[in-house]
Amino acid sequence: MKIVAVEAIPFAIPYRTPLKFASGEAHTADHVLVRVHTDDGIVGIAEAPPRPYTYGETQESIVAVIGRIFAGEAVGLSLLEREVLHARLDRTVGNPTAKAAIDMACWDALGKTLDLPVTQLLGGFTDRMRVSHMVGFAPDEVMVAEAERVRDTYGITTFKVKVGRRPVSLDVGACRALRTALGSEVELYVDGNRGWTPTEAARALTLMEDLDLTLSEELCPADDVLGRRWLTSRTSVPTVADESAATPGQVTRELLDGAATMISIKTARTGFTTSQRILHQCEGLGAEIVMGNQIDGQVGTACSVAFGAAHRHSSRRAGELSNFLDMTDDLLTEPLEIHGGELAVRPGPGLGIAIDPDKLARYRTD
Ligand code: MUC
Ligand code: MG
16 A cells, blocks of 8 residues: 555646636646556556646646655555645645645545545445536627537536626626526526626626526635625625635635635545545535536546535535536546436546546647
């Protein structure tokens, strides 16, 4: 069970349709595949998605920090020495997706070693999740056509709509077009990726009052401390903290500050170990959870659903598990499939997934 090597392999797979949102755009999945090797010949896998507009990481920085610092800290440890591993990784500030991928690859390796699924090791609550699909910026009719296609093809009936453009009427119009086309049965919520000021956000929420939005995520920046508190206290739409709550300490701050009422958990940034801490923290504080998406590929999505389905608290709402549908290809031997609006956890030891060597050879960029 001893870690003998950690690999960080950059790869690039284009998106069929780029995802556009207030803080950036994703045209290519230029992620990093992380492989943790043990002395038993086991290989655990996970992926790190660089999101410079959210965490400051790049594909190059992820490869560099793993190669120069984290691999050396992990090698020699047993897969069961998670606390030691995290104590070592935490000596380096930042780099959340690089740390998270190492954590999840270790869990995958542990599951494979024990011949048990990671989702059962984590909690084993259920074996699937309802899926929420993210709709990025585009002309109204394109956003509507995309949501209708996803509903008709995959049975998905929950949509997160990207907002945060100026003037706010652009997004109010898009959300109204979606509600009109999709009807009242579909769940709609919004994510601003810090694009608005608190007063713009308040105005937008007022203009959308009749649209039955269930959640509003990260409409303005975390540094708008009093503005966010003001906004959260005056709106009846629950406020989700996403990129402002990327560590347990930030989760505490956002919730106790009254700046958010719910927390988005993304395994891509907090792995399984820290995501579980945040989940239990939220349970203790009485704050609800949504399983978010870091614009994950299929490896990352397999991690999200394994975690989300493992716990009562994280499996209640539809999880954001469908961004991989926008990619032209992926690395898995058996692609993930969404049916009837649900994604099942992969059975089998570890994460239950395997990398196709031919695909990795085609897409790796090192
Ligand atoms: C999301 O929920 O915000 C876009 C930027 C990012 O960091 O994650 C995605 C989705
Ligand atoms: Mg978000």
